[in-house]
Amino acid sequence: MLSPLQGGGTLWAAATSTPATIVGNSLTTVVGLLLLVLLAVVVYETVQIVDAYEKQALTVFGEYRGLLEPGINIIPPFVSRTYTFDMRTQTIDVPRQEAITRDNSPVTADAVVYIRVRDAKRAFLEVDDYKTAVSNLAQTTLRAVLGDMELDDTLNKRQEINARIRTELDEPTDEWGIRVESVEVREVNPSQEVQKAMEQQTSAERRRRAMILEAQGERQSAIENAQGDKQSNIIRAQGEKQSQILEAQGDAISTVLRAKSAESMGERAIIEKGMETLEGIGDGESNTFVLPQEVTSLVGRYGKHLAGSDVGDGGSDLESMEFDDETRELIGLDDIDDILNQISQEADVDPAELEEKAEAVQRGEDAGLQDADEVIEEMDAELETDNGDDSS
Secondary structure, three states: OOHHHHHHHHHHHHHHHHHHHHHHHOOOOOOOOHHHHHHHHHHHHEEEOOOOOEEEEEEEEEEEEEEEEEEEOOOOOOOOOEEEEEEEOOEEEEEEEEOOOOOOOOOEEEEEEEEEOOOOHHHHHHHOOHHHHHHHHHHHHHHHHHHHHHHHHHHHHHHEEEEEEHHHHHHHHOOOEEEEEEEEEEEEEEEEHHHHHHHHHHHHHHHHHHHHHHHHHHHHHHHHHHHHHHHHHHHHHHHHHHHHHHHHHHHHHHHHHHHHHHHHHHHHHHHHHHHHHHHHHOOOOOOOOOOOOOHHHHHHHHHHOOOOOOOOOOOOOOOOOOOOOHHHHHHHOOOOHHHHHHHEEEEEOOHHHHHHHHHHOOOOOOOOOOOOOHHHHHHHHHHHHHHHHOOO
Protein backbone atom coordinates (compact mmCIF):
# COMPACT_ATOMS: atom_id res chain seq x y z
CA MET A 1 0.00 0.00 0.00
CA LEU A 2 1.45 3.34 -1.04
CA SER A 3 1.93 6.13 1.29
CA PRO A 4 0.27 9.40 0.68
CA LEU A 5 3.54 10.95 -0.46
CA GLN A 6 4.17 8.24 -3.01
CA GLY A 7 0.65 8.48 -4.28
CA GLY A 8 0.90 12.24 -4.64
CA GLY A 9 4.20 11.95 -6.55
CA THR A 10 2.75 9.55 -8.96
CA LEU A 11 -0.18 11.78 -9.60
CA TRP A 12 2.07 14.77 -10.13
CA ALA A 13 4.28 12.91 -12.53
CA ALA A 14 1.27 11.81 -14.45
CA ALA A 15 -0.04 15.33 -14.50
CA THR A 16 3.30 16.83 -15.63
CA SER A 17 4.06 14.27 -18.43
CA THR A 18 0.77 14.38 -20.24
CA PRO A 19 1.03 17.96 -21.69
CA ALA A 20 4.57 17.34 -23.01
CA THR A 21 3.46 14.30 -24.83
CA ILE A 22 0.57 16.18 -26.33
CA VAL A 23 2.86 19.01 -27.47
CA GLY A 24 5.26 16.56 -29.04
CA ASN A 25 2.60 14.86 -30.97
CA SER A 26 1.17 18.17 -32.24
CA LEU A 27 4.59 19.35 -33.41
CA THR A 28 5.09 16.15 -35.31
CA THR A 29 1.76 16.60 -37.00
CA VAL A 30 2.54 20.21 -38.04
CA VAL A 31 5.91 19.28 -39.42
CA GLY A 32 4.34 16.52 -41.43
CA LEU A 33 1.77 18.85 -42.85
CA LEU A 34 4.46 21.38 -43.73
CA LEU A 35 6.43 18.74 -45.50
CA LEU A 36 3.37 17.70 -47.48
CA VAL A 37 2.65 21.28 -48.47
CA LEU A 38 6.29 21.83 -49.42
CA LEU A 39 6.26 18.69 -51.50
CA ALA A 40 3.11 19.78 -53.30
CA VAL A 41 4.64 23.19 -54.04
CA VAL A 42 7.83 21.61 -55.33
CA VAL A 43 5.84 19.31 -57.61
CA TYR A 44 3.75 22.25 -58.84
CA GLU A 45 6.85 24.32 -59.58
CA THR A 46 8.66 21.41 -61.20
CA VAL A 47 5.92 20.22 -63.56
CA GLN A 48 4.93 22.71 -66.31
CA ILE A 49 2.04 21.90 -68.68
CA VAL A 50 2.01 23.66 -72.06
CA ASP A 51 -1.10 23.80 -74.27
CA ALA A 52 -1.07 22.53 -77.86
CA TYR A 53 -1.26 26.01 -79.42
CA GLU A 54 1.42 27.55 -77.16
CA LYS A 55 5.13 27.64 -76.59
CA GLN A 56 6.88 28.88 -73.44
CA ALA A 57 10.28 30.47 -73.06
CA LEU A 58 12.17 29.12 -69.98
CA THR A 59 14.69 31.08 -67.92
CA VAL A 60 16.63 29.78 -64.90
CA PHE A 61 18.17 32.42 -62.68
CA GLY A 62 17.41 34.86 -65.52
CA GLU A 63 19.26 32.81 -68.11
CA TYR A 64 17.41 31.70 -71.25
CA ARG A 65 17.33 27.89 -71.29
CA GLY A 66 15.02 27.17 -74.29
CA LEU A 67 11.41 26.70 -75.35
CA LEU A 68 8.96 24.38 -73.69
CA GLU A 69 6.98 22.34 -76.20
CA PRO A 70 3.28 21.41 -75.78
CA GLY A 71 2.76 18.74 -73.11
CA ILE A 72 4.32 18.04 -69.65
CA ASN A 73 7.71 19.61 -69.03
CA ILE A 74 10.01 19.28 -65.91
CA ILE A 75 11.74 22.50 -64.91
CA PRO A 76 13.89 23.52 -61.93
CA PRO A 77 11.57 24.63 -59.14
CA PHE A 78 11.61 28.07 -57.51
CA VAL A 79 14.38 29.40 -59.76
CA SER A 80 12.61 29.12 -63.15
CA ARG A 81 10.29 31.50 -65.00
CA THR A 82 8.26 30.85 -68.14
CA TYR A 83 6.82 33.24 -70.76
CA THR A 84 3.89 32.03 -72.85
CA PHE A 85 3.57 32.72 -76.60
CA ASP A 86 0.36 31.97 -78.53
CA MET A 87 1.33 30.40 -81.88
CA ARG A 88 -2.07 30.97 -83.52
CA THR A 89 -3.00 33.88 -85.79
CA GLN A 90 -3.73 36.91 -83.69
CA THR A 91 -5.66 40.07 -84.44
CA ILE A 92 -4.39 43.53 -83.57
CA ASP A 93 -6.69 46.50 -83.90
CA VAL A 94 -5.00 49.65 -85.15
CA PRO A 95 -6.71 52.67 -83.54
CA ARG A 96 -8.17 55.39 -85.74
CA GLN A 97 -5.44 57.59 -87.12
CA GLU A 98 -5.57 61.11 -88.56
CA ALA A 99 -3.45 61.92 -91.59
CA ILE A 100 -3.01 64.65 -94.20
CA THR A 101 -2.99 63.46 -97.80
CA ARG A 102 -0.65 64.72 -100.49
CA ASP A 103 -3.28 67.21 -101.69
CA ASN A 104 -3.65 68.59 -98.13
CA SER A 105 -6.95 66.91 -97.31
CA PRO A 106 -7.43 65.55 -93.76
CA VAL A 107 -8.60 61.95 -93.46
CA THR A 108 -9.07 59.43 -90.67
CA ALA A 109 -8.55 55.69 -91.02
CA ASP A 110 -8.30 52.53 -88.95
CA ALA A 111 -7.12 49.04 -89.78
CA VAL A 112 -6.76 45.46 -88.59
CA VAL A 113 -3.45 43.56 -88.66
CA TYR A 114 -3.29 39.74 -88.61
CA ILE A 115 -0.02 38.37 -87.25
CA ARG A 116 1.45 35.01 -86.23
CA VAL A 117 4.45 34.23 -84.01
CA ARG A 118 6.87 32.42 -86.25
CA ASP A 119 9.91 32.24 -83.87
CA ALA A 120 9.04 32.38 -80.17
CA LYS A 121 12.70 32.71 -79.14
CA ARG A 122 13.23 35.86 -81.20
CA ALA A 123 9.83 37.22 -80.12
CA PHE A 124 11.03 36.77 -76.52
CA LEU A 125 14.57 38.06 -76.91
CA GLU A 126 14.27 40.73 -79.65
CA VAL A 127 11.21 42.73 -78.57
CA ASP A 128 9.64 43.61 -75.25
CA ASP A 129 5.95 43.26 -76.18
CA TYR A 130 5.48 42.20 -79.77
CA LYS A 131 1.77 43.04 -79.87
CA THR A 132 2.31 46.61 -78.71
CA ALA A 133 5.28 46.97 -81.03
CA VAL A 134 3.33 45.76 -84.07
CA SER A 135 0.37 48.00 -83.21
CA ASN A 136 2.54 51.13 -82.88
CA LEU A 137 4.43 50.30 -86.06
CA ALA A 138 1.14 49.78 -87.95
CA GLN A 139 -0.17 53.15 -86.76
CA THR A 140 2.85 55.08 -88.01
CA THR A 141 2.92 53.13 -91.27
CA LEU A 142 -0.78 53.81 -91.88
CA ARG A 143 -0.28 57.57 -91.43
CA ALA A 144 2.77 57.52 -93.71
CA VAL A 145 1.00 55.63 -96.50
CA LEU A 146 -2.06 57.88 -96.40
CA GLY A 147 0.12 60.99 -96.39
CA ASP A 148 1.88 59.79 -99.56
CA MET A 149 -1.38 59.46 -101.53
CA GLU A 150 -4.01 61.84 -102.84
CA LEU A 151 -7.52 61.93 -101.45
CA ASP A 152 -9.16 60.13 -104.38
CA ASP A 153 -6.55 57.37 -104.21
CA THR A 154 -7.11 56.85 -100.48
CA LEU A 155 -10.82 56.32 -101.15
CA ASN A 156 -10.49 54.14 -104.24
CA LYS A 157 -7.24 52.19 -103.92
CA ARG A 158 -7.92 50.24 -100.74
CA GLN A 159 -6.01 47.16 -101.88
CA GLU A 160 -2.95 49.24 -102.70
CA ILE A 161 -3.00 50.74 -99.19
CA ASN A 162 -3.21 47.27 -97.63
CA ALA A 163 -0.32 45.97 -99.72
CA ARG A 164 1.93 48.96 -98.94
CA ILE A 165 1.29 48.72 -95.18
CA ARG A 166 2.04 45.00 -95.20
CA THR A 167 5.25 45.58 -97.13
CA GLU A 168 6.36 48.25 -94.66
CA LEU A 169 5.63 45.94 -91.69
CA ASP A 170 7.34 42.84 -93.08
CA GLU A 171 10.97 43.90 -92.62
CA PRO A 172 10.98 44.97 -88.92
CA THR A 173 8.57 42.23 -87.83
CA ASP A 174 10.77 39.54 -89.41
CA GLU A 175 13.54 40.52 -86.99
CA TRP A 176 11.10 40.01 -84.13
CA GLY A 177 10.10 36.55 -85.29
CA ILE A 178 6.61 37.81 -86.23
CA ARG A 179 4.97 37.27 -89.61
CA VAL A 180 2.34 39.76 -90.82
CA GLU A 181 -0.24 37.64 -92.63
CA SER A 182 -2.64 40.36 -93.73
CA VAL A 183 -3.53 44.02 -93.30
CA GLU A 184 -7.04 45.32 -93.88
CA VAL A 185 -7.96 49.01 -93.80
CA ARG A 186 -11.51 49.15 -92.52
CA GLU A 187 -12.49 52.80 -93.06
CA VAL A 188 -11.01 55.89 -94.67
CA ASN A 189 -13.13 58.95 -93.99
CA PRO A 190 -12.39 62.51 -95.13
CA SER A 191 -13.38 65.51 -93.06
CA GLN A 192 -16.97 66.75 -92.90
CA GLU A 193 -16.28 69.70 -95.19
CA VAL A 194 -14.64 67.46 -97.76
CA GLN A 195 -17.53 64.98 -97.57
CA LYS A 196 -20.05 67.76 -98.24
CA ALA A 197 -17.99 69.01 -101.19
CA MET A 198 -17.75 65.46 -102.57
CA GLU A 199 -21.51 65.00 -102.21
CA GLN A 200 -22.13 68.24 -104.11
CA GLN A 201 -19.66 67.19 -106.78
CA THR A 202 -21.33 63.79 -107.09
CA SER A 203 -24.77 65.39 -107.37
CA ALA A 204 -23.54 67.78 -110.05
CA GLU A 205 -21.92 64.93 -111.95
CA ARG A 206 -25.11 62.91 -111.82
CA ARG A 207 -27.16 65.88 -113.05
CA ARG A 208 -24.66 66.40 -115.87
CA ARG A 209 -24.88 62.75 -116.88
CA ALA A 210 -28.67 62.87 -116.73
CA MET A 211 -28.70 65.93 -119.02
CA ILE A 212 -26.28 64.25 -121.42
CA LEU A 213 -28.35 61.10 -121.51
CA GLU A 214 -31.52 63.10 -122.07
CA ALA A 215 -29.88 65.07 -124.91
CA GLN A 216 -28.57 61.85 -126.44
CA GLY A 217 -32.03 60.32 -126.19
CA GLU A 218 -33.62 63.32 -127.92
CA ARG A 219 -30.92 63.24 -130.59
CA GLN A 220 -31.42 59.52 -131.15
CA SER A 221 -35.17 60.02 -131.28
CA ALA A 222 -34.77 62.79 -133.87
CA ILE A 223 -32.46 60.58 -135.92
CA GLU A 224 -34.90 57.69 -135.74
CA ASN A 225 -37.78 59.96 -136.77
CA ALA A 226 -35.75 61.37 -139.67
CA GLN A 227 -34.76 57.90 -140.79
CA GLY A 228 -38.36 56.78 -140.52
CA ASP A 229 -39.52 59.75 -142.61
CA LYS A 230 -36.76 59.04 -145.10
CA GLN A 231 -37.73 55.39 -145.41
CA SER A 232 -41.38 56.36 -145.69
CA ASN A 233 -40.62 58.85 -148.45
CA ILE A 234 -38.47 56.30 -150.26
CA ILE A 235 -41.18 53.66 -150.06
CA ARG A 236 -43.81 56.19 -151.13
CA ALA A 237 -41.64 57.30 -154.07
CA GLN A 238 -40.97 53.70 -155.03
CA GLY A 239 -44.68 53.01 -154.90
CA GLU A 240 -45.45 56.03 -157.05
CA LYS A 241 -42.68 55.06 -159.46
CA GLN A 242 -43.98 51.50 -159.67
CA SER A 243 -47.49 52.79 -160.13
CA GLN A 244 -46.36 55.09 -162.94
CA ILE A 245 -44.40 52.26 -164.54
CA LEU A 246 -47.38 49.93 -164.34
CA GLU A 247 -49.66 52.66 -165.67
CA ALA A 248 -47.25 53.37 -168.53
CA GLN A 249 -46.96 49.68 -169.30
CA GLY A 250 -50.73 49.38 -169.26
CA ASP A 251 -51.05 52.35 -171.59
CA ALA A 252 -48.40 50.90 -173.87
CA ILE A 253 -50.07 47.52 -173.99
CA SER A 254 -53.43 49.16 -174.59
CA THR A 255 -51.92 51.30 -177.36
CA VAL A 256 -50.36 48.25 -178.99
CA LEU A 257 -53.60 46.31 -178.74
CA ARG A 258 -55.57 49.21 -180.23
CA ALA A 259 -52.98 49.61 -182.97
CA LYS A 260 -53.07 45.92 -183.82
CA SER A 261 -56.83 45.87 -183.71
CA ALA A 262 -56.99 48.93 -185.93
CA GLU A 263 -54.43 47.39 -188.25
CA SER A 264 -56.38 44.18 -188.53
CA MET A 265 -59.75 45.85 -188.97
CA GLY A 266 -58.32 48.54 -191.20
CA GLU A 267 -56.63 46.02 -193.45
CA ARG A 268 -59.84 44.06 -193.76
CA ALA A 269 -61.80 47.22 -194.53
CA ILE A 270 -59.26 48.20 -197.18
CA ILE A 271 -59.48 44.77 -198.77
CA GLU A 272 -63.27 44.90 -198.84
CA LYS A 273 -63.18 48.44 -200.19
CA GLY A 274 -60.68 47.33 -202.82
CA MET A 275 -62.89 44.49 -203.86
CA GLU A 276 -65.81 46.86 -204.23
CA THR A 277 -63.59 49.12 -206.34
CA LEU A 278 -62.58 46.18 -208.52
CA GLU A 279 -66.26 45.33 -209.03
CA GLY A 280 -66.85 48.94 -210.01
CA ILE A 281 -63.93 48.84 -212.42
CA GLY A 282 -65.27 45.66 -213.91
CA ASP A 283 -68.60 47.33 -214.64
CA GLY A 284 -66.87 50.17 -216.57
CA GLU A 285 -66.45 50.29 -220.39
CA SER A 286 -62.71 50.92 -220.38
CA ASN A 287 -60.31 48.09 -221.17
CA THR A 288 -57.27 49.61 -219.52
CA PHE A 289 -56.98 49.62 -215.68
CA VAL A 290 -54.26 51.07 -213.46
CA LEU A 291 -54.05 49.34 -210.03
CA PRO A 292 -51.83 50.62 -207.23
CA GLN A 293 -49.29 48.24 -205.77
CA GLU A 294 -50.99 48.38 -202.36
CA VAL A 295 -54.23 47.11 -203.90
CA THR A 296 -52.49 44.14 -205.52
CA SER A 297 -50.80 43.37 -202.23
CA LEU A 298 -54.12 43.50 -200.43
CA VAL A 299 -55.68 41.28 -203.04
CA GLY A 300 -52.85 38.80 -202.58
CA ARG A 301 -53.19 38.72 -198.80
CA TYR A 302 -56.96 38.48 -199.07
CA GLY A 303 -56.58 35.61 -201.46
CA LYS A 304 -54.54 33.69 -198.91
CA HIS A 305 -57.57 33.69 -196.64
CA LEU A 306 -59.80 32.33 -199.36
CA ALA A 307 -59.80 28.58 -199.69
CA GLY A 308 -58.55 27.33 -203.06
CA SER A 309 -57.39 30.78 -204.24
CA ASP A 310 -54.47 30.87 -206.64
CA VAL A 311 -53.75 34.62 -206.36
CA GLY A 312 -50.06 35.16 -206.02
CA ASP A 313 -48.27 37.29 -203.49
CA GLY A 314 -46.88 39.85 -205.85
CA GLY A 315 -46.66 42.85 -203.55
CA SER A 316 -45.45 43.82 -200.18
CA ASP A 317 -47.51 43.36 -197.06
CA LEU A 318 -48.94 46.26 -195.15
CA GLU A 319 -47.06 46.52 -191.94
CA SER A 320 -47.94 48.50 -188.83
CA MET A 321 -45.47 50.84 -187.17
CA GLU A 322 -43.38 49.14 -184.46
CA PHE A 323 -41.74 50.71 -181.37
CA ASP A 324 -37.96 51.00 -181.51
CA ASP A 325 -35.69 49.60 -178.80
CA GLU A 326 -35.27 52.94 -177.01
CA THR A 327 -39.02 53.46 -176.78
CA ARG A 328 -39.59 49.94 -175.49
CA GLU A 329 -36.88 50.47 -172.85
CA LEU A 330 -38.41 53.79 -171.73
CA ILE A 331 -41.86 52.30 -171.24
CA GLY A 332 -40.48 49.12 -169.68
CA LEU A 333 -41.62 46.68 -172.34
CA ASP A 334 -38.54 44.62 -173.10
CA ASP A 335 -40.70 41.78 -174.30
CA ILE A 336 -42.77 43.92 -176.66
CA ASP A 337 -41.67 41.76 -179.59
CA ASP A 338 -43.21 38.68 -178.02
CA ILE A 339 -46.39 40.62 -177.35
CA LEU A 340 -46.52 41.85 -180.95
CA ASN A 341 -45.89 38.36 -182.28
CA GLN A 342 -48.65 36.99 -180.08
CA ILE A 343 -51.01 39.75 -181.19
CA SER A 344 -50.05 39.11 -184.83
CA GLN A 345 -50.80 35.42 -184.42
CA GLU A 346 -54.15 36.25 -182.88
CA ALA A 347 -54.87 38.78 -185.61
CA ASP A 348 -54.09 36.37 -188.46
CA VAL A 349 -57.39 34.51 -188.19
CA ASP A 350 -60.03 33.58 -190.61
CA PRO A 351 -62.41 36.52 -191.34
CA ALA A 352 -65.34 34.15 -191.38
CA GLU A 353 -64.38 32.93 -187.93
CA LEU A 354 -64.15 36.53 -186.72
CA GLU A 355 -67.62 37.24 -188.13
CA GLU A 356 -69.04 34.16 -186.42
CA LYS A 357 -67.55 35.18 -183.07
CA ALA A 358 -68.86 38.72 -183.48
CA GLU A 359 -72.34 37.44 -184.28
CA ALA A 360 -72.17 35.06 -181.30
CA VAL A 361 -71.23 37.94 -178.99
CA GLN A 362 -74.13 39.99 -180.37
CA ARG A 363 -76.49 37.08 -179.69
CA GLY A 364 -75.11 36.82 -176.11
CA GLU A 365 -73.62 33.38 -176.66
CA ASP A 366 -70.26 32.15 -175.37
CA ALA A 367 -67.78 32.78 -178.14
CA GLY A 368 -64.79 31.30 -176.31
CA LEU A 369 -63.58 34.72 -175.09
CA GLN A 370 -61.74 34.93 -171.71
CA ASP A 371 -63.54 36.56 -168.81
CA ALA A 372 -62.41 40.10 -167.86
CA ASP A 373 -61.77 39.13 -164.20
CA GLU A 374 -59.51 36.30 -165.32
CA VAL A 375 -57.58 38.68 -167.54
CA ILE A 376 -57.08 41.11 -164.62
CA GLU A 377 -55.92 38.30 -162.30
CA GLU A 378 -53.39 37.10 -164.89
CA MET A 379 -52.03 40.63 -165.34
CA ASP A 380 -51.67 41.06 -161.53
CA ALA A 381 -49.79 37.76 -161.29
CA GLU A 382 -47.44 38.80 -164.08
CA LEU A 383 -46.78 42.16 -162.38
CA GLU A 384 -46.00 40.44 -159.04
CA THR A 385 -43.61 38.08 -160.85
CA ASP A 386 -41.85 41.00 -162.53
CA ASN A 387 -41.55 42.87 -159.24
CA GLY A 388 -40.04 39.80 -157.58
CA ASP A 389 -37.47 39.46 -160.36
CA ASP A 390 -36.53 43.16 -160.07
CA SER A 391 -36.06 42.98 -156.28
CA SER A 392 -33.83 39.89 -156.55
